[in-house]
Amino acid sequence: MRAPDPAPTLLNDRCPRCGGGFHCGAADAHCDCFDLQLSPALRERLAATxxxxxxxxxxxxxxxxxxxxxxxxGRQ
Ligand SMILES: [Zn+2]
Known part of the structure; x- marks a missing residue:
C-alpha cells in the first residue's frame, strides 16, 4: 500500500464531447489541461458549450x- 495506482476508478469524469472517461485534476491541485495553451476565447467557448x-x-x-x-x- 504505497504509491496509489492510477486505477480506472479514478476516471470518474466523463468527457461531454467524446464520452470518454478521464480524471480532471483541477480539484486535486494540478490538471493536465493546465499544460495546454488554451486561449481565453476557447476557454470561454468551452465553458459556454x-x-x-x-x-x-x-x-x-x-x-x-x-x-x-x-x-x-465566427467560424462554425
Ligand atoms: Zn474527450
Missing part, C-alpha cells in the same frame, strides 16, 4: 483546431 471539463485528447484537438483556424471568430 460544456458544463464540465473535457478530456485531454479533446482539449488538445480543440486547441489545435483553433490554432490552425487562426483567431478569426
Amino acid at each position: 460544456y458544463s464540465s471539463c473535457l478530456c485531454l485528447a479533446c482539449l488538445r484537438e480543440l486547441a489545435a483546431q483553433e490554432a490552425s483556424a487562426g483567431t478569426t471568430p
Whole structure:
C-alpha cells in the first residue's frame, strides 16, 4: 500500500464531447489541461458549450483546431 495506482476508478469524469472517461485534476491541485495553451476565447467557448471539463485528447484537438483556424471568430 504505497504509491496509489492510477486505477480506472479514478476516471470518474466523463468527457461531454467524446464520452470518454478521464480524471480532471483541477480539484486535486494540478490538471493536465493546465499544460495546454488554451486561449481565453476557447476557454470561454468551452465553458459556454460544456458544463464540465473535457478530456485531454479533446482539449488538445480543440486547441489545435483553433490554432490552425487562426483567431478569426465566427467560424462554425
Ligand atoms: Zn474527450
